[in-house]
Amino acid sequence: MNDALARLLKLAEADALLRKLEGRLSDLDREEGNLRARLAAEDEAFARRQEAHRRLRREATEKSAEVDDTDAKIRLYTRKLEHDIIPYKEMEYLREQVAFLRGRLDELTEEALRLMAEAEADEGRLAADREEHLARRKRLEEELSAVARRREETLAERERVRAQRESLHGDVPSHLRGAYDRLLGGGSPVVPVVGGSCGGCHLRLAETTVEKVKADREVVTCEHCSRFLYWPS
Ligand SMILES: [Zn+2]
Numbered sequence: 589m590n591d592a593l594a595r596l597l598k599l600a601e602a603d604a605l606l607r608k609l610e611g612r613l614s615d616l617d618r619e620e621g622n623l624r625a626r627l628a629a630e631d632e633a634f635a636r637r638q639e640a641h642r643r644l645r646r647e648a649t650e651k652s653a654e655v656d657d658t659d660a661k662i663r664l665y666t667r668k669l670e671h672d673i674i675p676y677k678e679m680e681y682l683r684e685q686v687a688f689l690r691g692r693l694d695e696l697t698e699e700a701l702r703l704m705a706e707a708e709a710d711e712g713r714l715a716a717d718r719e720e721h722l723a724r725r726k727r728l729e730e731e732l733s734a735v736a737r738r739r740e741e742t743l744a745e746r747e748r749v750r751a752q753r754e755s756l757h758g759d760v761p762s763h764l765r766g767a768y769d770r771l772l773g774g775g776s777p778v779v780p781v782v783g784g785s786c787g788g789c790h791l792r793l794a795e796t797t798v799e800k801v802k803a804d805r806e807v808v809t810c811e812h813c814s815r816f817l818y819w820p821s
Contacts, residue, residue: 590806595760599778604776606749609746613743619735620736624732630721637714637721638714648703648706651696654696655693655696662690774813779815787815789812789813791813
């Protein structure tokens, strides 16, 4: 391959590698975004789980307080009935209340015990859920660290390839450099001849163009898209 074309090809390879590295960096950004979203969802789900447990505890405590209140009322009314001198109507009323509250106390006690047992059982389940939550969280954090490491490596490689690319760009004969730079926006500016067609625009090349590429005495460009052509070895 003639020297000018070889330099163009090397430069094109460095630019292709840079494009690949840019693509990898945006993949890593996307991956990091996904992992952060999963981490946030994980934390939210566990916060909801904890809140549900707190609610259950609160209900059990409130029910126990209701039991105590009811019990205190029964004692108060009973004391009044036994020791105070009160009108008959009020006595009747207090007796009814005591009977009603005794029935209610049994229901409330049963309910309070059920809620407390439920909260106790949920405490055990919550501990297991916390373990699982922390394990999932740890895995996600590890994946995030791995992404950060890969980004560091990719950034370092990009710096290295960029420097190399600048040097290769300087090595390309100056009269070809401008054309190369203009072509760079549309993928690789240096393409092989593939079955008599341009490897860039895929249009059929003139016989003379193909012959010139094969002869390899000068830098030849595609008559359709102006990309630099080489004969694949
Ligand atoms: Zn072409």
